[in-house]
Amino acid sequence: MQRQRMTSSPIEPRSRVNLRRLADEVGVHPSTVSRALDPTKRHLVADDVADRITTAARQLGYRPNPVAASLRTRRSTLVGVLVPDITNPVFSPIISGIAEILGAEGYSTIVADAGTEFGPRMALIDELIARRVDGLVLATVSRDDPMLEHCLAEGVHVVLVNRADDSDRASSVVSDDVAGMRVAVEHLYQLGHRVIGHLAGPSTLSTGHLRRVGFEQAMQDHGLAVPPAAIVEAASYDRDEGERATARLLQAYPGLTAIAAANDLLALGAYKALAARGLRCPADVSVVGHNDMPLVDMVEPPLTTIRIGPRDMGRDAARLLLERMTGSALPIRRIVLAPDLVFRASTAAPRG
Structure with missing residues (x-):
């Protein structure tokens, strides 16, 4: 067959x-x-007429050709967003706020996890520039970052979020980091704490530097000692580094009753270090975080922290970038959002 x-x-x-x-x-x-x-x-x-056009476009299955459009208009309607660690929950609402405002104006966002190494970060920046992005929102820059200088030299519109440049070479949206840490120390002082340690963020970052300044100022205002042992600088903003920094703090500064951490991940690392030594939070040591990232109200004990409004940060950063991309000749601005204390169960009066 x-x-x-x-x-x-x-x-x-x-x-x-x-x-x-x-x-x-x-x-x-x-x-x-x-x-x-x-x-x-x-x-x-x-x-x-616009309604007739959009109806016909939908019926015919019209899809714009972004490559052709970018060549014609010299605009890609793409914006790059660089974050240092996409697993850090504080960046999710920042990114969401950016996408909300830019999306309403017809822009799409490309989010990149830039990591901490300078070389890969520069490679990402150059790749985004090669893709003709109309602007960049950077949550990655240090206080004096050559990466920012590179972007400006390339003529790219740049806005910083949750980070600031010491020289204000680009507009930025930040929380009042000095005030935030002062609020944290004031809260601990009012509870009765007098021997307070600080888990500082990296001093190369505006958040690490300014929150340390706020801690030192608040302690001095209350006449409290700030010996060198009272401050331990973490190498990065993550939980494991928070655990290591807390271990050093407990060893170098015995008798402390409270810890003010420069971010929530460092504070959660402090939880681990305390538990490993049989210390209870807040019965033995109170802990205050910073940022009020998602889910810190779900840990045990729920974390007292400083709320910075990350979604509003993202929205404001997007609006600043839109001003730049649409040609508004506005001066460089730094928008500073007021922080708030969120009082939960990780802080209490010291024993005795």
Whole structure:
């Protein structure tokens, strides 16, 4: 019996609906279609015409060609967002706030985990510039970062978020880091603590430097001693480093009854170090974090911390970047958000 060989013809790809065909379908000029489908220019087209264009685009399955559009307009409608550690929960609401504001204006965000090494960070920056991003939001820069200088030299619009540059070479959105740590120390002082240690963030970062300044100022205001042993600087903002830094703090500064940490991950590391030594929080040592990142109210004990409003940070950073990308010749600005204390169960009056 002879088998019949079955052959299948290749599926013809669906022909792409381009801007000119869509314009012919509606009976308008292609430039009118382009404006109607651009959220930043739709207001230039009469509402009834814009509605007809968007309806026809949906029915015909029109999809804009971003490469062609970027070549024509010299705009990619892409914005790069660099964070130092995407697993750090504080960056999720920041990214969400950025995407919310930029998305409403027709921009898409490319989020990159830049890590901590300078070389890979620069490579990421150059890759995003090569992709013709219209702007960058950086949560990665140090206080005097050559990466920022590189971006500015390339003519890229840059805004910083949760980080600031010592020389204010770019606009930024930050929490009042000095005030935040002062609030933390004031809270501990009012509870009765007098021997307070500080888990400091990296001094190369504005957050680490300024929160340490706030700690020292608040302690001095209350006439409390700040010996060198009272402050241990963490190498990075993560839980394991918080555990290591707390172990050094407990060894170097015996008798402390409270710890003010420069961020929540360091504070959670302090929990581990205390538990490993049979110490209870807050019965033996109270702990205050900083940032109020998601889920710190779910740990045991729920973490007292300083709320910085990360989603608002992201929104404000996006608005600042939009001003730059749309050509507004505004001066460089630093938006500083006021922090708040969130009192939970990880702090209490010292025993005795």
